[in-house]
Amino acid sequence: xxxxxxxxxxxxxxxxxxxxxxxxxxxxxxxxxxxxxxxxxxxxxxxxxxxxxxxxxxxxxxxxxxxxxxxxxxxxxxxxxxxxxxxxxxxxxxxxxxxxxxxxxxxxxxxxxxxxxxxxxxxxxxxxxxxxxxxxxxxxxxxxxxx
Amino acid sequence: xxxxxxxxxxxxxxxxxxxxxxxxxxxxxxxxxxxxxxxxxxxxxxxxxxxxxxxxxxxxxxxxxxxxxxxxxxxxxxxxxxxxxxxxxxxxxxxxxxxxxxxxxxxxxxxxxxxxxxxxxxxxxxxxxxxxxxxxxxxxxxxxxxx
DNA sequence: ATCAAATTGAGAATGGTTCTCATTTACTAT
DNA sequence: ATAGTAAATGAGAACCATTCTCAATTTGAT
Ligand SMILES: [Zn+2]
Ligand SMILES: [Zn+2]
Ligand SMILES: [Zn+2]
Ligand SMILES: [Zn+2]
Numbered sequence: 001x002x003x004x005x006x007x008x009x010x011x012x013x014x015x016x017x018x019x020x021x022x023x024x025x026x027x028x029x030x031x032x033x034x035x036x037x038x039x040x041x042x043x044x045x046x047x048x049x050x051x052x053x054x055x056x057x058x059x060x061x062x063x064x065x066x067x068x069x070x071x072x073x074x075x076x077x078x079x080x081x082x083x084x085x086x087x088x089x090x091x092x093x094x095x096x097x098x099x100x101x102x103x104x105x106x107x108x109x110x111x112x113x114x115x116x117x118x119x120x121x122x123x124x125x126x127x128x129x130x131x132x133x134x135x136x137x138x139x140x141x142x143x144x145x146x147x
Numbered sequence: 148x149x150x151x152x153x154x155x156x157x158x159x160x161x162x163x164x165x166x167x168x169x170x171x172x173x174x175x176x177x178x179x180x181x182x183x184x185x186x187x188x189x190x191x192x193x194x195x196x197x198x199x200x201x202x203x204x205x206x207x208x209x210x211x212x213x214x215x216x217x218x219x220x221x222x223x224x225x226x227x228x229x230x231x232x233x234x235x236x237x238x239x240x241x242x243x244x245x246x247x248x249x250x251x252x253x254x255x256x257x258x259x260x261x262x263x264x265x266x267x268x269x270x271x272x273x274x275x276x277x278x279x280x281x282x283x284x285x286x287x288x289x290x291x292x293x294x
Numbered sequence: 295a296t297c298a299a300a301t302t303g304a305g306a307a308t309g310g311t312t313c314t315c316a317t318t319t320a321c322t323a324t
Numbered sequence: 325a326t327a328g329t330a331a332a333t334g335a336g337a338a339c340c341a342t343t344c345t346c347a348a349t350t351t352g353a354t
Contacts, residue, residue, distance in 0.1 A: 060303035081228030121268035132288040141279040207334035
């Protein structure tokens with residue numbers, strides 16, 4: 001199985017997973033929210049609310065923001081800060097598999113990366129009185145074009 | 148030397164360091180910007196632009212934002228995303244010593260933490276085409292009051 | 295088909311940040 | 325000290341992202 005096929009399967013799994021969690025939470029399966037979920041499912045990295053809104057015809061802006069809030073509360077997407085003015089959102093795989101980001105503070109370029117040792121170090125962190133659920137790591141610096 | 152005295156010395160060092168970098172950059176030593184620097188120097192963790200503005204009499208809001216931008220460009224403060232709507236800023240010690248954050252996604256409580264193994268893992272990450280300068284780690288979860 | 299509750303979209307309102315511009319301030323060279 | 329120049333400032337307007345309001349619609353259960 002090639003990489004594209006793997007991703008497609010994962011997108012579909014997430015999208016179904018998301019719909020299921022939505023129902024379990026006692027929420028309805030509405031068309032506009034489904035559109036938001038489908039669009040998020042197709043993204044490999046973070047997108048902003050306004051980007052989603054721009055892509056979605058027939059879905060009000062408020063609905064996009066509401067869907068994002070619900071998905072975030074259900075742990076289906078995660079908000080990430082990539083340096084700009086707006087926040088980005090990307091899906092959280094049920095498997096826990098995820099990436100982090102390295103961003104160029106000059107041009108804003110963002111690259112995802114994965115690092116097993118980093119994950120291990122993070123999972124070893126325990127804080128009394130806190131139950132850790134997710135984490136976010138961002139490396140800041142300058143890319144080749146901007147150094 | 149007790150902890151309070153250590154912090155006080157570090158604040159002063161940072162504040163002088165910041166003034167020096169400002170001058171080196173060809174910027175003037177103005178009174179309003181110095182007030183912003185002094186206020187930032189006294190904070191142990193992130194504060195927002197609006198919080199700074201509220202504390203500072205006789206300093207215009209635009210000046211606060213401008214000072215933040217300059218200090219950030221000079222690598223004297225770092226922007227951190229602590230979950231809310233506004234961004235936080237905290238000073239970067241010349242020594243490199245710093246902390247990261249654990250935040251409760253329910254009530255918004257923020258606690259700083261330090262972890263040597265985490266720092267090691269981060270410093271081992273290298274990405275071709277990127278010169279990493281700073282990093283940010285945020286753990287998300289729920290605090291005791293909100294679990 | 296009926297009903298209650300959830301959901302929606304349009305637009306207003308808010309919050310945070312940046313911009314504009316006339317005036318003031320800080321440094322440099324006389 | 326004085327004058328000249330560029331940086332810096334504050335007030336407010338403008339701007340962008342996000343949240344709120346509310347009447348109308350859609351959904352899922354009965
Ligand atoms: Zn990503
Ligand atoms: Zn991770
Ligand atoms: Zn902090
Ligand atoms: Zn660190």
